[in-house]
Amino acid sequence: MKTLTVNDNSLLWEKNMTIDVILKKMNYTFKMLVVKVNGKLIKKTEYSTIIIPAAANVEIIHLISGG
């Protein structure tokens, strides 16, 4: 059973897993995000195209206003 890590949580890995799939599985509904996979920035246009490998470390940062 392969897994990956999303914001320090363990998630079951699947074939053809994209950021869009991960967001759905994590129930992350917010829109303003910065996403990093194994330290590399993933842009919004790549959320549905880049396949995330097993054991990847995914960081999803939710940007909020205020300053």
Place this chain on the structure above:
Amino acid sequence: MLRDEFFSKHDPGIISALRSAVVGIAGAGGLGSNVAFSLARAGIGKLIIADYDKIEPSNLNRQQYFINQIGMPKVIALLENLKQINPLSDYQMHEIKLDEKNIPIIFKDVDIMVEAFDKAEMKKMLIETWLSNFPQKPIITGLGVAGYGRNDLIHTKKIDNLYICGDEQTEPQEGISPMAPRVGIVANMQANMVLELLLKDV
């Protein structure tokens, strides 16, 4: 004022690292003006600061400006104020709206970048532009500063070269306004992280 007088309360061992540092600040509002004040007091050699806003009366509830500066571009007023605090440092001010194209040019020489915008979409734009262009250089973002109280929720988090300061959850909205203490705390956490990174090998 002599340099020795200004730095007489600084540990002599850290002065040269501070004097040779270049720090960028994107935004000169609640976070940016407070970060700039603290870094000027710390004696950072050069600050590069960009903002396109003018000072409004409502800014005075949390931003480091004064009544007689209302209507002025923030970068002009901030330059005045920083020179009153520490005239020894170099301040490069840019009255400009930052975007994906001008950020890598304006801030190419900084050692550390500070994200000090108000709006989430601008924070995202800066962070993504920074991580794409300068992944080896730290960027420190302020995230979740609105409201009052709840000191315990405010924290620092590191994701590679991206540092997050704030509570990561409190956005300004009806009933939750941005206020001086919490904005100032997060701004100073950002400034404090700048010093920690600059001085880690000193």
